Amino acid sequence: MSKTNTIKTIELFAGVGGFHLGLAGKKSVNYGDYEIVWSNQWEPSTKKQHASEVYQKCFPDTQHSNNDIAKVIEEDFAQIPDHDLLVGGFPCQDYSVARTLSKADGLSGKKGVLWWSIHDIISKKGKAAPSFLMLENVDRLLKSPAKQRGRDFAIMLSSLNDLGYIVEWRVINAAEYGMPQRRRRVYIMAYKKGTDIYKKIKTLKDPTKWLTVDGVMNKAFPMGLDKVVETPFVIKGDLADISENHIDYNPKKSPFNTVGIMIDDKVYSSKGIPMIDETIGRKTLGDVLVDDSEVPDEFYLKGDMDKWEYMKGSKKEERTTSAGYTYCYSEGSMVFPDALNNASRTIVTGEGGTTASRFKHVVKTKKGLRRLTPVELERLNMFPDNHTNKVGCTDAKRAFFMGNALVVGIVEGLGKALRDEIGK
Ligand SMILES: C[S@@+](CC[C@H](N)C(=O)[O-])C[C@H]1O[C@@H](n2cnc3c(N)ncnc32)[C@H](O)[C@@H]1O
Known part of the structure; x- marks a missing residue:
């Protein structure tokens, strides 16, 4: 039975539960505020499902699915409960979109690309789509693929905009905030139309203030911007346009820097300078x-x-x-x-x-x-x-899990900042 007054969360690509520990682990500052109501982990390359077994042993009270997420969505979508927050660390793959021959089918994303599973859950939930998203990826996502730097991230941002979200991101190196590992990853947070956070961002005259002063991510991991963003750039057209040629992709440089936000079709982005608290x-x-x-x-x-x-x-x-x-x-x-x-x-x-x-x-x-x-x-x-x-598990397998996982302190910081903002 789900508790009342918790931020109901589903954890996708859960591995051994880094997001779970940061949001709802017993030692986390967020403990009691977040509740992981459903989790999914399935490793396609092995028969034995070790990560899923570890997850279930560590979090026996959490509903868990050990099945290909694409299959769950297709064959048993009803098992995914409604939730306030969707979290997950998904692989950086080719996100391109093709226009299908039949007009009725519209656009189709590549099969087996896990970003589209996140997208499908949000879109199939319709009115019950989660209010917030918290995602993690390698920072290469901002620059992929090599021949059209930034195309994949443009597709991701634009598809979330189509679903009614404002999206912000920042590349965070855990060690710069006192944690024991130099691990640079891009964290992405999104706020749905109708939430107070969405409304608050929309009323800002200068949206970059969200990035460097008031924003959820900035409260947790403060940064200044290398350059003032005077004019945003616009991502226009449907996903197939963006896939093919919309942005004048520069093969050397992605338009997406380490900190940024997309509001409607406008993107404000610059290089973030971590504000480090030496105390x-x-x-x-x-x-x-x-x-x-x-x-x-x-x-x-x-x-x-x-x-x-x-x-x-x-x-x-x-x-x-x-x-x-x-x-x-x-x-x-x-x-x-x-x-x-x-x-x-x-x-x-x-x-x-x-x-x-x-x-x-x-x-x-x-x-x-x-x-x-x-x-x-x-x-x-x-x-x-x-x-x-x-x-x-063998020691090598345990090392493999940690190579795939994340620094829990980052999720804990973001979770606390989101909770504090919602609680206002
Ligand atoms: C980058 S890892 C995430 C690790 C996790 N954040 C943690 O703290 O351990 C991505 C995970 O997605 C899982 N995965 C890959 N394909 C999947 C699929 N089709 N359905 C469900 N999970 C999948 C992998 O087995 C892997 O554990």
């Missing part, structure tokens, strides 16, 4: 380390030091592709071992396992050089210790 204290990689006595032997680098040094080092060498084409490959060196007095580098999905790799973190402790344990990776994302240790 908050900064968490470092060193802060998350467990005692050496708790670290199993296999995490220590053994016999293959040459390989590690080669992978981490700078190189300039001739390589040949499988098609026989020879080219010069070069890359700089990585800090090796990783500095303990800074926030960590970004965790990637390949972080686990014993083989030498350029991207895996290596720390130097009293006992020697070693990789990070799953608990340390969880701490870098601000997850509770052993969150992913409940269904018998």
